[in-house]
Amino acid sequence: MLPKRGTIRLPFKKWNSTVAINYNISNADLRLSAEQSSLNASLKKSIKANVTLQNVLKDRNKSKILTLEPLVSEHKLGLSSERHLTRLSALLHAQEYITILVEITLQSKLDEDYGQKIFTQNILTHMEFSSFIQGLLNSSDLANKLTQVAPPGTHGAEMIFNLYKIYLGAIGPGPLSPLQLHDLNQLIHFFIKSSQLRKAQMVLDKILDSYQNQLPCDVTSAVHYLQLRCGALPRSWPVNTETGIKFRSPKSRKSHVSSNYKAFDKSFVQEFLHQLNNPANHWSHRSSTTLESAVIYSLGFMGQVSMIEDLILKKWGISLDTTTKIQSTKATVGPTSEILISILTSLARNNQMASALQLIDLFITKYPEVELNKMFWRRLFQHSTGLWNPKKDPRGQLSSGCWEVMQQWHETRGRQLHIDIILLEERYVVLRMTNNYKEAIKVFPQCLSQLYEKNDLTAKEIGLVQKYAKLILKNLAASGNYHNALQFIKEWSPNNELEISFRSYFDEHRERYLNRNKKKLEASQQKQKAFDDEEEDGMLLGRLW
Structure with missing residues (x-):
């Protein structure tokens, strides 16, 4: 078990080198350590709070030269221990990511070849550029910060896309290193979150081109491929015209839905699923919760309900067909909430909510240790509200049944039913439409208290x-x-x-x-x-x- 944070050295045998990377348990963290940042604490005071292109234009020739102890990775990469920090390096140590972005953006406008000079003129090292991208994209309230520094009439994502083009100029053509692959996936993640799917597609194209139009053996890249090419992005799913299903409540859902969202590669999912289930294939050892969820979302978007049911049967030994002979499965524990959400959402899209609820019951029965988190219950009520038909269910029994299941699950485990504003908003919609004030009264002692x-x-x-x-x-x-x-x-x-x-x-x-x-x-x-x-x-x- 890896500690939550530390430094590991990944040997790349082909290059006979070792790169030290700071990491945390949830995501590779390439930001500079706290010790290095503290050495430049005084530098922060000298940096202006409001960063604009005009400010950088005035100060672009000013630089602060500091000498620091080298990183472990710098020793391994053969960098001099006497290396002096450039202006951008100093800003990076001060974690002034927006300032660096503005500086790089301005310099790229003044010099078309600026990207190529970043590494050749030692403006930033490879590790420093990656640290900058990691720190920038993980900055709190990034969208608002980008809006403040972006030129008038320009979306903040355009500055990040310009940064991507500068990055391409810096790394040049040829195959990607593991570090560069990580950086590009970080950019894809940002563009997906910002609903800039076309830009995310362009970054994905770069990755595929670098691997001769083949998907690299990398989980994050595979997830992004499924999201951008195979329909595994439920928040962008258009409303199902046959069922009228919406996947977020009108008040909580943002304008991510696009009628242009499509699955471009419909043959990949089945082939990829076969590789995941083949013990002799390298992908079978790289499977993860996020990857399995993406596969299920893709199948749901394409209407392949039978393949979802077959996947559930083979991995967890659960089937709605009582006549099906259950074979021994490789799974010793139940699925996570993330996977159950993908099953629920995919079946709901195909108007199979009843089957989804039955499967959830079977999972809870067979795997009582299954942890159903807040997001699972939220999605359950969002889908039940989206599927609710006042004519077929005038008393709102579907929503009431979901509430009883949630309450019972918490009671049997001796847990308190924690308040969730979004979930209770969904519950209220049905209670108001059915004028069910008696069920509304129960919410106060059970949750609102x-x-x-x-x-x-x-x-x-x-x-x-x-x-x-x-x-x-x-x-x-x-x-x-x-x-x-x-x-x-x-x-x-x-x-x-x-x-x-x-x-x-x-x-x-x-x-x-x-x-x-x-x-x-x-x-x-x-x-x-x-x-x-x-x-x-x-x-x-x-x-x-």
């Missing part, structure tokens, strides 16, 4: 409580249940301000209820009076005759 332990509630949390409370109070007022409404307000008002608001809301609807009943009573009395008058007139006329 956690909010009352907090001193300050966020605007979203207050808004959620108000939605549920108003649904309940409106129905209690309509039923004339005055006592239960007051008890609910007293027990479940997070603060005095909301208690006054809830009481006012209830009184308003109770007044409407009383006025409505009064009008109904008056109308009924008038109708009865008219009927009695008519009867009396009839009796008088009868006597006259």
Whole structure:
């Protein structure tokens, strides 16, 4: 088991060299260590907070020369221990990634061959350039920072794409090193997150060209290929016109959906799946949760439900067909939440939600240690809401059933049902449409009660409580249940301000209820009076005759 962070040396036998790479458990981390950064803490103070192209233009000739102890990797790469830091190197040690981006962007505009000079003129080393890309793309609030420094009318992603072109000029033609392959995959990941799929495709093309139009034996590259060429990107799936399924709620989903998203390579997935299942193939030893999920998403996008079911049967020994003979499987533990989400999403896209829920039940039964995280439950409710048909399910039993399963799963494991705003928003949609205030009341002791332990509630949390409370109070007022409404307000008002608001809301609807009943009573009395008058007139006329 690797520690969470450290330094490893990867021997590349073909080159008879060793490169030291800082890493963490979730992703290769090529940023400079904290010790090296602290040596230049004073440098940060001299760097302007607001970085613009104009500022860099004024200061581009200024440089700070510092001498530091060399990195281990620099020794191994044969770099001089007396190496002086250039301006960009100094900025890198200060972790001023946006400043470096602006500087490189400006220099590339002034000199078309600037990219080629980065390594030849020792402006940055290979490791430093990779550290810069890693640090930049992992910067917090990167989209906003890019917007602030990008030229007017230019998308922030354009600056990153320009950086990609500069990087190509720096590394030149020829095969990619493992470090360069990692850098390009980082750029692909950024463009996918930014919904710039065309740019991501272009970077992927570069990778494939470098490997003679073959997919490198690299998990991240394979995942990106499946996402960009085989449909394994569910957030970009267009709405299924046959089922009308949306894969995010309208309020939580961003504008990632595009009708142009297609699977360009429909033959690759089946062949690749065969390689993953072949013990003699090198891919069988490189399989991962993310890679398996991407394969399932691809099959779901292409409508290959039978292949998904076959994959589940062979790997985990689970089938909806009770007559199927279960063979021994290689899996000793159940799937992760990530894989279960991919199964759920893929089957939901093909209008197989009932089958998906049955499979989830079978997984939980056979593998009770399966960990279902918050994201799994969120996706479950998003899909159940997207598939809900008020005509076929007027009482919202699908959503209620999902809630019961979630509650039972937590209870059997002695866990608290943690609040999730997005999930509860999805649940509220069905409760409101079905006017099911009784189920809404249950949400307070089961989940929303956690909010009352907090001193300050966020605007979203207050808004959620108000939605549920108003649904309940409106129905209690309509039923004339005055006592239960007051008890609910007293027990479940997070603060005095909301208690006054809830009481006012209830009184308003109770007044409407009383006025409505009064009008109904008056109308009924008038109708009865008219009927009695008519009867009396009839009796008088009868006597006259």
